[in-house]
Amino acid sequence: MTVTPLALTRPASVTDAFLRRLVARVPGSSGATWKLTEVYTSEVLVELPQSTPADIEQAFTTARAAQEKWAATPLKQRLEVFKRAHTLFVDNAPAVTDLIQVESGKNRRMAIEETCDPAMVMSHYLTRAAKLLAPVKRGGPVPFLTTSTEIRQPKGVVGIIAPWNFPFATGISDAVPALMAGNAVVLKPDNKTALSPLYGVELLEQAGLPKGLFQVVCGEGPDVGPTLIGQANYVMFTGSTATGRVIGEQAGRNLIGCCLELGGKNPMIVLEDADLDETVQGAIFGAFGNTGQICMHIERIYLPESRYEEFKTAYVAKTEALDVRAAYDFGPDMGSLVSVDHMSRVKSHVDDAVAKGATVLCGGKPRPDLGPAFFEPTILEGVTKDMLCGVTETFGPVVALHKYRTVDEAVALANDTEYGLNASVWGGDVGAARAVAARIESGNVNINDILATAYASKGTPSGGVKNSGVGARHGDQGLLKYTDVKNVAVLKKQVMGPRGGQTYEKYVDGMLSGLKLMRRLRIR
Secondary structure, rough: OOOOOOOOOOOOOOHHHHHHHHOOOOOOOOEEEEEEEEOOOEEEEEEEEEEOOOHHHHHHHHHHHHHHHHHHHHHHHHHHHHHHHHHHHHHOHHHHHHHHHHHHHHOOHHHHHHHHHHHHHHHHHHHHHHHHHOOEEEEOOOOOOOOEEEEEEEEEEEEEOOOOHHHHHHHHHHHHHHOOOOOOOEEEOOOHOOHHHHHHHHHHHHHHOOOOEEEOOOOOOOHHHHHHHHOOOEEEEEHHHHHHHHHHHHHOOOOOEEEEOOOOOOEEEEEEOOOHHHHHHHHHHHHHHHOOOOOOOOOEEEHHHHHHHHHHHHHHHHHOEEEEEOOOOOOOEEEEOOHHHHHHHHHHHHHHHHHHEEEEEOOOOOOOOOOOOOOOOOEOOOOOOOOOOOOOOOOEEEEEEEEEEEEEHHHHHHHOOOOOEEEEOOOOOOOHHHHHHEEEEOOEEOOOOOOOHHHHHOOOOOOHHHHEEOOOOOOOOOHOOOOOEEEEEOOOOOOOOOOOOOOOOHHHHHHHHHHHHHHHHOOO
């Protein structure tokens, strides 16, 4: 692993005046603040206001007033905002990348990819929103005399709770379809990574989004979450399964809907005919992309006995050659973890595994010489289910290798988890790989890829099963979940019930005969 002494200058775009302007939109009437720091150096960047319950209630009041006007705005005019925003987001991607790196410590390659996500979501729904939100006229129970029209209406104010690992992508991308559908949004980003979503809101307003429609509140989850959920008409959350349960319970008590993308312990199955070089390269990104801080990243790799040693040797060599360091250029392969606290959690998983008999093939240690929250890319073998990293999501650059004898065994091992967010299957015979993918209990399965193909397919829903979540983002339901359905039915002539002296018995006979006739003619 390449080691470079830490000598770093903050990106020129991230000025003190710029940061103060961003945090100025966060309400904080109590005067309490959070010291938002540069991850690579621990330098304090700016004091982030912490919102009180009263601040959050006022944010919702402001958002509701703006939402009434926004919902009454013709859809075509609403979508024009996002056409302009698409250009602004692409043109300002370098500045957004600077913010993402400063606040999260991820390498620049991953940060620039994150900036693309909101633009991709905008582009997709700009082609779908008009059709999805248009009234749909359907037949009623009596042919020709009844109709039923499905009308989509915005839910009101959507509360979005975004995680620190992809603050810009989740904070803004999850808001885009909600706003297109006519809702307002109140966003709670993580304190550690509030800067990039705040800039995203600024860019949306530059594109013409009405001021007040997109509010941002900040604070620790237990302090902010209950009030936010209590005020919202719908909640979108990305984060841990434990927190997701709490949010789901409160949403249920409030009789509002929620979409929860939660944890994962994602498996990768390598079949015997997989291309070694491509599979090893895929596994590098799968375990160490974004320093292992991707909800859909790989923490378990299952290898056929016949190819285990071959893969292990190549994988360890490639991992040890990774360029890991702090830099604001595109050089490093891997950056920092998001915080010292999170680095300590990752270290505790590795230490627990080693204490219980696992072997470290490479890595396994913090790297304070690179920065306060750096941890080496780590490969383990001999991991068992009595170890923390054997069953619990580590969410860091740590992966375990396992052998299997048969494909049936590999599938059983992959499914032996309470999670089901993402999985990866690698093989030369795509048909055989598809057959394996069909047997894996996961909301997303990528063949000969780790996660990008599934997640970047914005036309297809992406969500988890089992303890990995409820609902999905992307696809048609990624927009429709932010709407309520109104059924407007019309009866053109009074034909329900006996007419003109007809007995009820005769009416029933005619009704039942009509049901048979309509089925035979395929009318209903």
